[in-house]
Amino acid sequence: MHRDLPTTEWTAVCGVEDILPDTGVCALVRGEQVAIFRLSANDGVYAIGNVDPHSGAAVLARGLVGSLGERIVVASPIYKHHFDLRTGECLEAPDTAVPAYAVRVDEGKVWVRA
Numbered sequence: 001m002h003r004d005l006p007t008t009e010w011t012a013v014c015g016v017e018d019i020l021p022d023t024g025v026c027a028l029v030r031g032e033q034v035a036i037f038r039l040s041a042n043d044g045v046y047a048i049g050n051v052d053p054h055s056g057a058a059v060l061a062r063g064l065v066g067s068l069g070e071r072i073v074v075a076s077p078i079y080k081h082h083f084d085l086r087t088g089e090c091l092e093a094p095d096t097a098v099p100a101y102a103v104r105v106d107e108g109k110v111w112v113r114a
Contacts, residue, residue, distance in 0.1 A: 009113050010104070010111040010112065010113050011027075011029045011030065011111065011112055011113075011114065012109045012110070012111050013025075013027035013029060013034070013036060013109075013110050013111070013112055014027065014036075014109070014110050015108055015109055015110070016038065016045065016105045016108055016109065016110050017108065018110075019036065019037070019038040019045075019110070020038070021038055021039065021040035022038070022039060022040050022041075022065050023037070023038065023065065024036060024037040024038075024060070024061040024062065024063065024065065024074065025061055026050050026058070026061040027112065029101070029112045029114040030114045032049065032099070032114055033049065033050035033051060033058050034047050034048070034049065034050060034101055034112055034114065035047065035048050035049065035050040035060040035061035035063075035074070036061070036103065036110060036112065037061075037065055037074060037085055039065060039072065041067075042072075044072070045103050045104075045105055045110055046072070046085035046086065046100075046103060047100070047101040047102075047103040047112050048060065048074070048083060048085060048088045048098050048099065048100050049088065049098035049099040049100075049101075050098075051098065052076045052078050052079070052098075053090070053096050053097075053098060054076070054078065054079050054090075054093075054096070055076070055078040055079060057078055059076060059077050059078060060074055060076055060083065060098065062077050063075050063076050063077050063083075064077075065085075068091060071084050071086075071091070072084070072085045072086065073085060073091065081093065081096075083097075083098055084100075085100075086100065087100050088100035101113060101114055
């Protein structure tokens with residue numbers, strides 16, 4: 001539990017149970033679209049930018065979650081590029097990335113720092 005989260009840096013976006021395992025949701029955090037994913041394999045929650053830099057579409061929250069080697073990724077629904085959920089790096093184009101955000105679960109709520 002992280003009861004000392006300053007509200008000036010962290011934003012509560014939803015309940016962790018509101019995100020089905022192995023899927024994502026989108027939230028507006030301080031004016032930025034953030035894709036938030038909940039994984040069943042490690043019970044982890046991850047947050048990256050929602051806009052696919054290759055297409056300009058806000059679709060990453062609807063991508064397929066999986067792994068490539070040791071990396072946990074989401075595949076964009078548009079061009080199928082894979083984005084690392086920890087770093088935001090695009091595996092097919094390492095010079096391209098989306099923002100990666102700190103995310104925590106506290107008392108059943110998902111908090112994102114942007």
